[in-house]
Amino acid sequence: MDKGLRITIHTDAPVALPNLMRMVGISVERKSRSGQVIGADEKTTPYEALKGITDWSAYQHFEEDTKGTLEKGKLADLVILDKNPLKVPEEEIKNIIVLETYKEGKQVYKR
Template identity: 40%
Template sequence: MGRIRLVERVGAETPALLEARPVMIHAQTVRDDQLDRMAPVGMIASIFSVHTWFWGDVHLRNFGPERGHRISPARSALDRGVRVTLHQDSPVTPPDLILTIWAAVNRSSHTGQQIGPAHRISTWEALRAVTVEAAYQYGEEHSKGLIREGMRADLVILSDDPLNTASKDLRDLEVLTTIKVDEIVYSA
């Protein structure tokens, strides 16, 4: 039985179980018709966005242009009301959220090939995906994900404002300071 069909069935039989926030991990080849079914049951698409950078050319070759350009379709998911998070799969890829954000915003391969530019998301949407939406995915939205009084101070200070950085330059941002539970744990 497909994952979405299973979540639909469980949700119909026991709606309270959907409060567990089902997640489709990787969501690499999810189709629009599947995204349309994910939204009503609150299924989150956790997108492995750096696939476009590391293996975009391979996906185009293996899947063909139509499916290859749809790898990690974050834009389609957001446009259909599906919550999106971005993740890495270390040690398969380096644990680098800045590269993850850059990949979701730019959708470029190692060779410079544009991989489904229609599926790009904005820098703001990518930042939300790794903060607000990630906290929501784990049921921690009341203590993490936002900079607000009463929230945990888990955050980074970057070398520049990502919202005022050209999308192509996002991967050049550097983490200057990392704060975890109100304590500096890293400083450049």
């Protein structure tokens, strides 16, 4: 990122469950399941991690004209979360729950 690269965050689904908030939390904390910090100098901020699953990910897939940010003319794919990942302690990010999911502006999931 120091060189202007856009990182993306993803899961190994279907090998691992597709829980992107867990991936965001892991990217911010850089902790193993045993609690050991791995690559402390590779931590992201919560904001950078969110960009890694939204607009930077859309850019990686050449979809930035239609996805990744909420702008007029884009598809309006979004989620509503139970907490704000920018305002909770970093160790709580991985436990944030998706309450609703919208695909092209239409609700496709509600908890």
